[in-house]
Amino acid sequence: MAMASLCPCGSGGAVEACCGRYVLGAAHAPTAEALMRSRYTAFVLGEVDYLIATHHPTQRHPNERQQLVKSLENTDWLGLRVLKTQQGQGEDRQGQVEFIAYYQDPKPGQIHERSRFVKQRDRWFYVDGDPLPPILPRPKEPCWCGSGKRYKGCHG
């Protein structure tokens, strides 16, 4: 995996000082938000093993690896915005994180979700999430893809 660059999660830090530590197994994500961010980064980097390992064991299903591999092949992840975090801190047993993940496959789209996380034996796991309606930029606002163009007309 490519290191020594900005973390895909958008924290502004280097990937090896941010989500890279968790994705490579050097440390466990200390909060629900850190786990959520690292899972986004794992999607960007194609780290399927990490995505499965951080999915709560009761929620895994037999075709999960195949489905992940397929979606990773077809999807370009453009960015992540964390909107809201509830609990999910060091002493909590559960937490929720609302986020938007932007992608292209090949049309641009977004996943707006409120995700649930639980902590068991000092490790955070993604359980599941409620899909929420997309939050689109106004036409004159910058596009989410980072092109620097206005949203209106960027992909049109």
Ligand SMILES: [Zn+2]
């Ligand atoms: Zn990160």
Ligand SMILES: [Zn+2]
């Ligand atoms: Zn765009």
